[in-house]
Amino acid sequence: xxxxxxWILWPSFLVGGIAVGVFFTLIDPxxxxxxxxxxxxxxxxxxxxxxxxxxxxxxxxxxLTSYLRHTEK
Amino acid sequence: MSSPQQPPAAGTTEPLExxxxxxxxxxxxxxxSGWFAGWRVALVLATQIAFYGGAWLTWNDRQAILFDLVSxxxxxxxxxxxxxxxxxxxxxxxxxxxxxxxxxxxxxRLWCGYACPQTxxxxxFLWIERMVEGxxxxxxxxxxxxxxxxxxxxxxxxxxxxxxLALWTxxxxxxxxxxxxxxxxxxxxxxxxxxxxxxxxxxAFATYGNAGWMREQVCKYMCPYARFQxxxxxxxxxxxxxxxxxxxxxxSRGRKADPKAMGLGDCVDCNVCVQVCPTGIDIRKGLQYxxxxxxxxxxxxxxxxxxxxxxxxxxxxxxxxxxxxxxxDGDIPRHVARPRVLVYVVLLGLIIAAFxxxxxxxxxxxxxxxxxxxxxxxDAAGGRLENVYRLQFINADEAPRxxxxxxxxxxxxxxxxxxxxxxxxxxxxxxxxxxxxxPAGIATGSHPVTFHVRDADRPEVRADESSRFYIR
Numbered sequence: 001x002x003x004x005x006x007w008i009l010w011p012s013f014l015v016g017g018i019a020v021g022v023f024f025t026l027i028d029p030x031x032x033x034x035x036x037x038x039x040x041x042x043x044x045x046x047x048x049x050x051x052x053x054x055x056x057x058x059x060x061x062x063x064l065t066s067y068l069r070h071t072e073k
Numbered sequence: 074m075s076s077p078q079q080p081p082a083a084g085t086t087e088p089l090e091x092x093x094x095x096x097x098x099x100x101x102x103x104x105x106s107g108w109f110a111g112w113r114v115a116l117v118l119a120t121q122i123a124f125y126g127g128a129w130l131t132w133n134d135r136q137a138i139l140f141d142l143v144s145x146x147x148x149x150x151x152x153x154x155x156x157x158x159x160x161x162x163x164x165x166x167x168x169x170x171x172x173x174x175x176x177x178x179x180x181x182r183l184w185c186g187y188a189c190p191q192t193x194x195x196x197x198f199l200w201i202e203r204m205v206e207g208x209x210x211x212x213x214x215x216x217x218x219x220x221x222x223x224x225x226x227x228x229x230x231x232x233x234x235x236x237x238l239a240l241w242t243x244x245x246x247x248x249x250x251x252x253x254x255x256x257x258x259x260x261x262x263x264x265x266x267x268x269x270x271x272x273x274x275x276x277a278f279a280t281y282g283n284a285g286w287m288r289e290q291v292c293k294y295m296c297p298y299a300r301f302q303x304x305x306x307x308x309x310x311x312x313x314x315x316x317x318x319x320x321x322x323x324x325s326r327g328r329k330a331d332p333k334a335m336g337l338g339d340c341v342d343c344n345v346c347v348q349v350c351p352t353g354i355d356i357r358k359g360l361q362y363x364x365x366x367x368x369x370x371x372x373x374x375x376x377x378x379x380x381x382x383x384x385x386x387x388x389x390x391x392x393x394x395x396x397x398x399x400x401x402d403g404d405i406p407r408h409v410a411r412p413r414v415l416v417y418v419v420l421l422g423l424i425i426a427a428f429x430x431x432x433x434x435x436x437x438x439x440x441x442x443x444x445x446x447x448x449x450x451x452d453a454a455g456g457r458l459e460n461v462y463r464l465q466f467i468n469a470d471e472a473p474r475x476x477x478x479x480x481x482x483x484x485x486x487x488x489x490x491x492x493x494x495x496x497x498x499x500x501x502x503x504x505x506x507x508x509x510x511x512p513a514g515i516a517t518g519s520h521p522v523t524f525h526v527r528d529a530d531r532p533e534v535r536a537d538e539s540s541r542f543y544i545r
Contacts, residue, residue: 003294006290006294006295007294007295010295011297024142025156025159025162026156026159028145028156042143042268043142043143043145044142044143044251044266044268044269045268047142048268048271048272
């Protein structure tokens with residue numbers, strides 16, 4: 001289980017880091033809209049939240065891959 | 074799920090599944106000294122002085138190295154990078170990748186053994202562990218002891234120093250993104266922001282966990298480079314090798330005994346090479362993917378060879394071809410310049426040249442032209458027509474600049490500036506700009522025009538941007 005977690009959380013951490021870097025290089029957080037409203041958070045809060053969102057999305061993908069891999073008959 | 078006592082069943086298709094709950098055998102690397110250990114200490118010191126000290130350097134009255142995410146500018150000594158300079162970051166990553174390919178092709182996992190933060194912090198945490206708990210045997214004994222005042226005290230001291238160092242590391246890391254002197258001030262007055270606090274602890278926790286607890290498991294299970302490095306290897310790559318021909322059959326013997334008479338090779342089977350290994354492998358079984366190329370076994374074995382009065386180098390840097398007798402060890406340097414290495418060198422050289430060339434040619438002025446969306450065309454005095462634009466000026470210099478704007482593309486085109494175009498140091502400003510013209514004799518419709526912007530004091534700093542002028 002420990003290794004499973006490492007294999008899910010670690011690659012997604014790397015990908016999340018790259019994704020947040022590329023995303024916010026191209027898009028200024030002050031130009032973002034959340035549910036139709038401009039985002040009023042501090043840039044640090046936007047970057048940090050963005051990182052965790054990307055990490056979570058990548059982890060979900062890794063978890064699915066891992067699940068399929070281990071339930072393969 | 075299997076219990077830790079059960080070895081993974083041989084021949085099953087899913088050995089990973091079987092070893093999921095494998096309890097890691099704790100590795101107690103023994104301290105080693107020697108040529109390679111000296112190099113590692115030097116590199117640990119160099120990288121860490123650069124990391125912990127770099128954040129405190131000052132340049133032009135600001136932090137010399139600062140990745141200012143809030144104002145979206147990266148400062149590296151005299152250079153300021155904007156989001157528009159993304160290409161340089163990409164180039165830097167490609168350069169790092171090719172450099173890694175090149176080093177790996179020539180001498181294996183040099184990065185892992187000497188420069189990777191995982192190795193460097195593990196090494197530092199091990200020094201602390203040795204200072205507090207003693208060397209290998211003392212540490213093993215301590216771990217086997219029942220909990221007592223001495224054991225609790227030593228463990229608390231070790232973890233206390235580890236956590237303090239980890240927190241300092243986290244603080245320094247965040248100090249590259251938030252000016253470190255401001256950060257130190259907020260820390261002293263206990264007014265750190267929530268995100269800064271969070272990231273300091275996050276990075277500290279990662280450092281403490283990776284260097285204190287996970288150690289070689291990060292290299293074995295988490296590192297992608299460890300898995301694909303073998304594709305960069307070829308039979309001429311320098312790797313750490315045990316000379317089996319010379320060493321076998323291994324066996325213990327007295328210092329004065331004649332190994333030939335006993336039918337033994339040079340390996341005295343003292344196990345020092347295994348004890349010093351941070352990943353706990355036996356290099357005598359051949360090159361394994363767990364080997365991070367730290368060369369601790371070379372240092373350890375050489376010391377034993379010296380004590381026995383045998384030649385050094387039973388374990389040494391060599392190549393597959395040299396070990397198999399295709400050429401002598403002395404000929405290894407001549408096999409470095411082979412096609413694979415030359416291709417890496419040429420590619421790396423070209424990208425580095427392009428990187429610095431681009432940096433040298435990078436204009437400190439960038440201009441963005443946006444047409445005013447409100448009005449396409451306005452009437453002005455004397456039957457003339459006006460188009461309204463918004464020009465954004467990016468001054469990448471660390472000094473305030475004044476700019477001159479001209480336009481071309483239509484006869485009699487006149488630029489009307491509402492005020493002088495001044496942009497503070499390393500800043501962006503947008504100004505409305507009018508283009509005015511007498512439309513007599515020019516067809517109605519859209520015409521291409523070009524804005525020419527130049528620095529008022531340094532005419533060689535210029536930027537041209539095209540747009541459209543509408544005539545009705």
